[in-house]
Amino acid sequence: MLGGAGTVPYAMAEPGAGKNSAIPTGDFNRDGITDLIAGTPKASSSRGRVTVVPGGLEGPVAASKISLTQASEGVPGASETGDDWGAATAWGDLNADGYADLVIGAPGEDDAAGNTDRGAVTMLYGPKFTSGTDMQLADDFHYKGARFGSAVASGDFNADGKADVFATATGTGGSWAARLDPEHESGGSLTSGDTAIAYADAASGDFNRDGYADVALTYRDQAGKGKVAWFRGGRSGLSRVGVLSVPGGRSVAVGDVNGNGYDDLVIGQPYTAESGAHAGGQVTVVPGTSTGLTSTGAKTVHQATSGVPGAAEAGDAMGWSVAAGDYNADGYADVLTGAPGEDITRSGTAREDAGTSLLLKGSSSGLTGTGAKAFSQDEPGVPGSTETGDRLGSSATLAHLSGSARADLAIGVEGEDAGDGTILQLDSGSSGVPGSSGVYYGRTDLGTPAGARLGQALTP
Numbered sequence: 001m002l003g004g005a006g007t008v009p010y011a012m013a014e015p016g017a018g019k020n021s022a023i024p025t026g027d028f029n030r031d032g033i034t035d036l037i038a039g040t041p042k043a044s045s046s047r048g049r050v051t052v053v054p055g056g057l058e059g060p061v062a063a064s065k066i067s068l069t070q071a072s073e074g075v076p077g078a079s080e081t082g083d084d085w086g087a088a089t090a091w092g093d094l095n096a097d098g099y100a101d102l103v104i105g106a107p108g109e110d111d112a113a114g115n116t117d118r119g120a121v122t123m124l125y126g127p128k129f130t131s132g133t134d135m136q137l138a139d140d141f142h143y144k145g146a147r148f149g150s151a152v153a154s155g156d157f158n159a160d161g162k163a164d165v166f167a168t169a170t171g172t173g174g175s176w177a178a179r180l181d182p183e184h185e186s187g188g189s190l191t192s193g194d195t196a197i198a199y200a201d202a203a204s205g206d207f208n209r210d211g212y213a214d215v216a217l218t219y220r221d222q223a224g225k226g227k228v229a230w231f232r233g234g235r236s237g238l239s240r241v242g243v244l245s246v247p248g249g250r251s252v253a254v255g256d257v258n259g260n261g262y263d264d265l266v267i268g269q270p271y272t273a274e275s276g277a278h279a280g281g282q283v284t285v286v287p288g289t290s291t292g293l294t295s296t297g298a299k300t301v302h303q304a305t306s307g308v309p310g311a312a313e314a315g316d317a318m319g320w321s322v323a324a325g326d327y328n329a330d331g332y333a334d335v336l337t338g339a340p341g342e343d344i345t346r347s348g349t350a351r352e353d354a355g356t357s358l359l360l361k362g363s364s365s366g367l368t369g370t371g372a373k374a375f376s377q378d379e380p381g382v383p384g385s386t387e388t389g390d391r392l393g394s395s396a397t398l399a400h401l402s403g404s405a406r407a408d409l410a411i412g413v414e415g416e417d418a419g420d421g422t423i424l425q426l427d428s429g430s431s432g433v434p435g436s437s438g439v440y441y442g443r444t445d446l447g448t449p450a451g452a453r454l455g456q457a458l459t460p
Helices: none
Strands: 036-040 049-053 066-068 088-092 101-106 120-124 132-135 148-155 164-169 175-181 184-189 198-205 214-220 226-234 237-243 251-255 264-269 282-286 299-302 321-325 334-339 344-346 349-351 356-361 368-375 392-399 408-413 422-426 439-441 457-459
Touching (some): 036 088, 088 164, 120 164, 175 237, 214 251, 264 321, 264 334, 299 368, 334 392, 408 457
Parallel strands (some): 120 148, 251 321, 321 392, 356 392
Antiparallel strands (some): 036 049, 101 120, 164 175, 175 184, 226 237, 251 264, 264 282, 282 299, 344 349, 356 368, 408 422
């Protein structure tokens, strides 16, 4: 997902319909640098954990990490096996105090009435994260197996200066909810079916530039096809617009890829069967316009596109993760995407699902393969070494983690060291993204348990 507001921890939008709208922030300590969230829902028998790593002038500062579970001080609920707390995360200033707050999905949460996997969403207030509240599925939806909190996003949907919360349940046909405050929520069903949808991911941005935050949600429907629903913000909050004609996938992000002032939607489409994607997967950018998202002018890039490194092969899963941010400070949002299924051969030995990531450039004409770069653990200077099952690219972030004008890269490697996982961070500079800038954040650095699959989920 797109990161925070760079070196501006909190600001207001330009005058207009949403002149009081809070600009998104990922800066919980107000030092002007975007901070990183690592969700590890599989930690400790899937109880789940969230690790907040503050950004710093040299990149994220592991020594200042904040480790959170549902057993931490002030966190609502109880830490229980199977909660999957941290499966989805988002930043947003929910109380307009200038500090970014945490939104955390726990789709495996059971309720006291015996409804297994009802799910819940936790909201924790920065900068200390020792107080907060939760968000539950509305009474008119089926509780058991709902898995509420499978996807979350945050944005100021009604332009009142406070970030609001969007959350999705994947059970019983799928449903969505938007919370403006404890007394004002809206929601509805995603499909007309009564069986589960899957692989939900959500992102917030202003697709029609009216000052109200909108939301895009991708999911796989009951027929196994990728869909994208989008929701428009307004004075009364969030309302569902409809489903795009462009297929959905497994991941979404938001950024102004063509530099025209409208947020565009980035969709990761890793599988042909779900999305009609090119073999090996692809990324599609749907442009924002004065009327919102439109398929007109959508651009698609894959590994068979001119300029993109590597070969397009079934199972690569390019588009499993996507993030958007301007890494070269040219005014166009670029796209970082993971291909965790990429096989890499070294010394004559094929390392299956070692994974790679691809950095694609934005331009005035949209996303392009020209000048694309690939990053794997076989690249010179990139920390670690390529191994079977690493799944580098399991998550991706492109944000101002070092406080510079250029967005930095953070890449999840959830299979590293037999599933302990790690995060690789690469700084962007005037000469590009040198591998020698790489920092390795592993289990020892961030204090995550064995087998936690660190790098499964990253925000922003």
